[in-house]
Amino acid sequence: MDMDKSPLEKWIDAQKGNPGFEVALRKLVSYACAEWFRRENLVAYAPEEALARVLATDMPEYPLGKWLDSPARFAPEIADFCEKTKVLPLPEALKGDFPKLLDLRGVVCPNNAMRSRLVMAGLPEGASLDIYLDDGSPIENVPGALVADGHIVKNRQKKEDFWLLSVVKRSSRV
Numbered sequence: 001m002d003m004d005k006s007p008l009e010k011w012i013d014a015q016k017g018n019p020g021f022e023v024a025l026r027k028l029v030s031y032a033c034a035e036w037f038r039r040e041n042l043v044a045y046a047p048e049e050a051l052a053r054v055l056a057t058d059m060p061e062y063p064l065g066k067w068l069d070s071p072a073r074f075a076p077e078i079a080d081f082c083e084k085t086k087v088l089p090l091p092e093a094l095k096g097d098f099p100k101l102l103d104l105r106g107v108v109c110p111n112n113a114m115r116s117r118l119v120m121a122g123l124p125e126g127a128s129l130d131i132y133l134d135d136g137s138p139i140e141n142v143p144g145a146l147v148a149d150g151h152i153v154k155n156r157q158k159k160e161d162f163w164l165l166s167v168v169k170r171s172s173r174v
Contacts, residue, residue, distance in 0.1 A: 009076075012078075016075070021072055022070075022071040022072050026068055028078065029051060029071075029078055030050060033045075034049075034050035036088075039086075046122070048118075048122040049122035050122070051118060052098075052119045052122025052123055053094060053098055053122065055102075055115060056099035056129075057091075059093055059094075062081060065107065065111075069111040069114070069115075098124065099129075101130045101131075101132070102119050102129055103131075104116065104131060104132060104133055105132050105134050107138070109138060109141055110141070112134075112142055116142050116145070116146060120151055120169055121149075125169050126171060128154070128166060128167065128169075129167050130164055131164075131166075132162050132164060133163045133165055138163075142165065151170045
């Protein structure tokens with residue numbers, strides 16, 4: 001019954017299929033993350049940084065990366081997450097410094113490029129991030145996507161069965 005739905009669920013139902021729906025869902029998640037940090041820590045992070053912090057932190061109970069790979073498909077989960085951020089305490093894993101590692105092993109193209117771009121967008125200027133990538137298309141495509149965004153790939157190192165990519169966030173003062 002429609003009366004049992006939250007305003008957010010009603011909005012999602014009304015917007016499904018509209019152009020820009022997936023972009024709007026990603027933005028919705030970023031604002032929910034920012035509000036979660038603000039409410040819990042009284043810290044005001046930009047939505048991009050708040051989303052980047054949550055994406056880069058390994059929390060299986062909140063698989064935002066998977067949800068943001070196909071936001072329309074996971075709209076109910078996204079709505080539930082956004083509602084929960086209004087009342088649930090900020091997980092301990094999010095209370096520390098910005099994560100220094102983004103593990104994208106097992107994430108297929110182009111989702112690994114999209115996730116790395118979202119995290120880099122929220123990273124403070126001049127900060128470094130190590131990214132784990134699979135062999136093949138990921139190591140061939142992700143570095144180029146990040147360089148195209150103006151970031152600096154400092155190192156690309158083959159490990160046992162994956163690659164370690166070290167990236168520095170570009171400065172907007174170019």
